[in-house]
Amino acid sequence: MQQLIYFIQRYRYVLYFLLLQLLSLLLIINNHSYHKSKFISSANSISGGVFEKRKSITDYLNLKTENKLLIQENLLLKNKITFLQSKIDTAKTYTQIDSIEYQQQYKYIDGIITKNEYHKAYNYLTINRGKKNGITSEMAVINHLGVIGVTDAVSNSYARVRSILNRSNELSVRLKNKDINGNYYYGSLSWDTKDYQIVQLNDIPRQATISIGDTIVTSGRSAIFPEGILVGSVKSTELRQKSNTIEVQLFNDMTSLRNIYVINNFHKQEIKELEQLTNE
Amino acid sequence: MSRNSFYLLFVFIGLILLQALVLNNILLFDRINPYIYIAFIFIYPFKKNRFSILSIAFLLGLCIDMFSDSGGVHAFATTFIAYSRPYFFRTIFQKTELDYEFFSLKQESFGKVFNFIVILTFLHHFLLFSLLNFSFHNFFYVISNTILSGIFTLFIYFLGSFILSRK
Incomplete structure (x- = not known):
């Protein structure tokens, strides 16, 4: 015992x-084995605090x-949003069949x-x-x-649009309302390049009664525009006696356009073929 | 408690916080850290009773382990150099236990102090990295880590002692 001491x-x-x-x-x-609780770790209150x-x-x-990381993330998410939006956009096209009237x-x-x-x-838009x-x-x-x-030149993902504010553009239109006898009056729309809010309506029959404020819509006589799309309202009939021209105020403010719809006419080819046939 | 004890307590806590909050995040070349907390073992006064230095070294290592989630690796290595400190003291400084009372690292020649600290540092780092590795694979990794981190620790230690000793 003593020796031990x-x-x-x-x-x-x-x-x-x-x-x-x-x-x-x-x-x-203990630290290397998994299922045991560890006292000496950074999870306790002292080191954790x-x-x-x-x-x-x-x-x-x-x-x-x-901040930089957040901006990068924002950029990524924004790009994703625009990507997804473009997907939704293209999916939003729908078919309208209006076979009874037009x-x-x-x-x-x-x-x-x-x-x-x-x-x-x-003028051209893109x-x-x-x-x-x-x-x-x-x-x-x-x-x-x-x-x-009207669309003009088309690339893979963009298209050029010939604006109605283009001297070479002609549009078939009519008065929206029938006159007393129940007739529509048709004419053609062009632009004299002077004022971007005003276009000229030509070739309207002389017997048509037109008053200021009358609404002009598309005629549906061409294969491009459906019938009844708004164009503008009659602004003045002063020149009617001289050159048979009526000034039309556009409903659209052509300076601030953004969202648009492009209309595809499935019967266009058929109509064109028919017209070619009559020409020959 | 004397003034010296307060000073040592301050250094103890300061070194732990410095190691845990700053130096453990250096990771030069993704792996090289200085382990400057062992400076406490160098500056702790030599006493005949060795229980205090062993206990304090163990506690110091354990605190560092707590912050770096390494089990008892630092405690092992630190206790080891605390235990072997007197043997190196005897061989390098050629002194006996009687000189403990009046001994100070500042009064010794730089060569001897350098040898003393370099040996203890590399001993500590070697044990530390071997145990951190915890296998006989990647032995080259252990050796290279020991040498590079040891150089880093020594650089910081001598830089610090140089700056702090100039009044």
Whole structure:
């Protein structure tokens, strides 16, 4: 017994040292095995609290990088949104069959104007729809207020639209209301390049009674525009006696266009073939 | 408690926080960290009773382990150098236990102090990385980590002692 006490007294530092080493080794092994709870870990209240404090400081210091990351993420999400929106946009096209009154079949394709002009004599717009959206040349372009133009040149994903504010554009229109005898009066619309709000209605029969404020709509006589799309209202009939021209105020403000619909007429080919036949 | 004890307590807590909050996040080349907290073992006064240094070294290592989620790796390595400190003291400084009372690292020649600290640092780092590795694979990784991190630790230690000793 005494020898044991002597032994412990003599080697007390070594024994204490070995005890501590054994303890640390146990902790190491414990740390390497999974299903055991760990006392010595950064999840306890002391180290957790210290790390929490550090986080609140470093968070503040990292605001700049964090902002950059958020901006990048925003960019990514925005791009995704526009991508998805374009998917929804193209899916929104629908078919309207109106066979009882006008005997025509139309498909509406929506789009957005990416370039607009109204200050030249030959104005063209650009829309973000093209061949892959089913656009071909000679299709009607309208918006909720009325006619805008006719598609002209078509690329894969864009199309050029010949505006009604283009000297070479002619549009078949009629008065919206019948006169007393129950007749519609037809004419053709063109632009004299002077005022972007006013277009000229020509070739209206002399017997037609026209008063200021009468509504002009498309006639449906061409294969491009369906019948009954709004164009404008009669502004003045001063020149009627001299050159048989009536000034028409457009419903559309041609300077601020954005959302448009392109109208595809499925019967266009058929109509054109028929007309070719009569020419021969 | 004397003034010296307060000073040591301050250094103890300061070194732990420095290690846990700053130096553990350096990760130069994705793996090299200085482990400057062992400076406490170098500056702790030499005493005949070795229970205090062993206990404090164990506690110090355990605190660092707590912050770096490494089980008892730091505690093991730190206790080991705390235990072996007197042997290196005897061989390098050529002194006995009688000199403990008046010994100070500042009064010794730089060469001896350098040897003392370099040996203890590399010993500590070698044990640390071996246990962190916890296998005999990647032994080259252990050696390279020991050497590179050891150089980093020594650089910071000597830089710090140089700056702090100039009054």
